[in-house]
Amino acid sequence: MSTPSEELLPGTRRSLLRRVAVAQAEGRVPSVVAAVARDGRLVWAGARGAVDGREPDTGTQYRIGSITKTFTAVLVLRLRDEGLIALSDPLEKHLPGTGVGEVTVAQLLAHSAGLAAEAPAPWWERTPGALRPELRDVLGERPSLHPAGRRHHYSNPGYTLLGSLVETVRGESWEEVLRREILEPLSMDRTTVRPVAPAADGWAVHPWADVLLREQVEDLGVMAPAGQLWSTAADLLRFAGFLAEGDERVLGAASVAELRTPAVPPEPGQWDAGYGLGAQLLRQGSRTLVGHSGSLPGFVAGLWVSVSDGVAAVTLANATSGLAAASVAAELVGIVADAEPRIPAPWQPLPEVDQALLALTGPWYWGTQAVGARLTENGGMELRPLRGGGRGSAFIAAGDDCWTGLDGYYAGETLRVVRRPDGSVSHLDLGSFVFTRGPYEPDDAVPGGVDEAGWRGLGG
Template sequence: MTSLGEELLPGTQRALTHRIALAQTEGRAPSLVAAVAREGRMVWVGSRGGVDGREPDAETQYRVGSITKVFTAVLVLRLHDEGLLDLGDPLEKHLPGTGVGEATIAQLLAHTAGLSAESPAPWWERTPGTVRPGLADVLGERPVVHPAGRRHHYSNTGYTVLGSLVEAVRGAPWEQTLRREVLAPLAMDRTGPQPVAPHARGWAVHPWADVVLPEPMEDLGLMAPAGQLWSTAADLCRFATFLAEGDERVLSAASVAELRTPSVPPEGDDWDGGYGLGVQLARRAGRSLAGHTGSLPGFVASLWLSVADGVAAVALANATSGPRISAVAADLVGIVADAEPRIPEPWRPLTEVDQELLSLTGPWYWGTSAFGLKLVAERGLELYPLLGAGRGSRFAARPEGTWAGLDGYYAGETLRVVRRPDGSVSHLDLGSFVFTREPYEPGGATPGGVDPEGWRGLRG
């Protein structure tokens, strides 16, 4: 067991150690390694069990399975940000002849394209990629099993197609593009498609006896973009920081936020989970998490981060099943965030004040509902209900003098200040909704007009 200095309080470190010890013992994993990052720095590493006669550490490689999908999604978003494709484009526009119909790139990223979950037999995770030399072999005779855009249906084959899309647009193999565009800039030198010592071996643990069986470690070929990668706890902490903050050398903060934005509601009654663009989303103990889980024969892996708390956790084990690795990583985030909550940045006044914008602040009314308008940094505005529930949003200033909604009901909508002929402010227009300084202001711009007799009492 190792830890990193005094980065975390002793009580927090002991709670983290206890959690992974419980997971490794109850899950009967030959080895388990976990790490926590806070504010972009790895602050704790712990391990149990052994790899080649020693405890694993933050540089020991494990296979991470479907966490690979997040890397593939990052490559696709890079193509989008460079203007080489649009997420609304049908796949056929860039990769014709796949037989997946008019499914869009965004739908493939979000697992809503309707593609089958798995490739045809034999079981792709335990057979070499040479069994499936072409996309037709991966997709099979019936690649589409649901109407596109109608439901979330997790699809490994969909990410195989996305990997082929990256290769087609870049004109280079997926592995080379990944190394050049993501792994190298993020200094993820211990992440790649093949294991490099020291690395764990994958094991199956007998369900009714404490004995193990080695699992095959196949090169997945065309299926690689869905689950090929090997990585370490240290490298995945770096990747988690990138998923929280972005990195202009790879993707901007706005683009990684798009990865983390829910695309569709989850299946059935599971309203504690969802999916963005290549990123799994979850709610645990009231906390919003983003990341991904992964498994391949012999390995399970999990990466979760809480952007609000500035905490991320990684857990890796070399057992086909046993440790509930997703819960382990989520619990590690919760342990740190609850025991040592993030200290907020100090409040500071604005350095510059636009008096005209300042005059817009204060109460506004949509009908009879009261809202407050607040001026924030960079000429931004915040609109929030003053009484009870209501629709609020943050707004970013646009160069032409309007504001764009950033979140909530008004995300993407335009906020405008409407002026009278004399230049005075008449009202705010927010996506056609009129906000006035007084509720149903006489002579104002409220659609439908205001009764000229004004407010009155009622007799029984």
């Protein structure tokens, strides 16, 4: 088994091992392997059961099912970043003749295109992909079940269409594009479309007896972009690090953050979960996890990363059911993040400061609500309420006394310094909201003006 590069505390390691051991014993699975990374480095790995007579390790392959979809989404976002497609493009623009060409690329990524969850019978996961050689065989006679863009409805055929989109635009197979554009740059040498030893066999466990039945391994054919891949715990932790930080060789940090951002409302009663542009989102207490679950006959898999904690976990098992691999992986993230919280980086002063920007810091007033402006690195700004609740955002410099909102209510909005003819600052304009240095000062540029009688007591 791979040696962790940084030790966790003994109590944390025992908690992780116990959780995996309980999952394997109670889930009655032939083998399970799990691993945890912190700040991109492997810090723990554990396993139970056996593959080919020995305990599996972080280099043992398991089939990862729908975790494959996140890889396909990255390939699609690469096409967007290169200007070859737009997320708002209808599918018909690039992949004509499907019969569902009015749905957009973004809707397919977010599972909001209204397409059916599965391909027509026979069940695609348990039959050869050769039975569905064309997209029309995957979509069937009734491919759309819901109005496009209105709700989240998970769709395996939708990701089949996205894989075909990648092939059409690139002029190469999905497998080759995946290898060259993701697997090789991220050094994911043990992630493949077909098993490469050492690899676990897939099993079904009898529900009422401790006996096994071997599951067939099928090549998914045209549906491969929805669930074909085999991988290892070590490789998936590398991918988790990429999902947290981005990698300019594959996809930059801004586009990866877009992939992690909720793209469609969750179903009623499921407000603790959501979906971005190719990644599942999970709420764990106050913590947000991003990743994906996966399953195919004989295998279950889970990958989650908490970006704020810098902790990622993977769980892989070789049984059709019995162990909720995604749930276990989420719990492993929580065990480490709760037991050993991230230690913040040392505070350091800014390397330099623009005196004109420094003069903008301090209290400002939107009406009577006080907010504080402070400088951040690279000429950025933050505007936050000084007391109570309210709207606040971080802003990135956009030049010429302007900043662009990064989060919250003001995401994408422009914060602008408005100056008087003599160059002095009159006020801040934020999406038409006026922020002044004092609350309703008579000479300030307050929309609608200020009562000439000024401030008064209750009986005034």
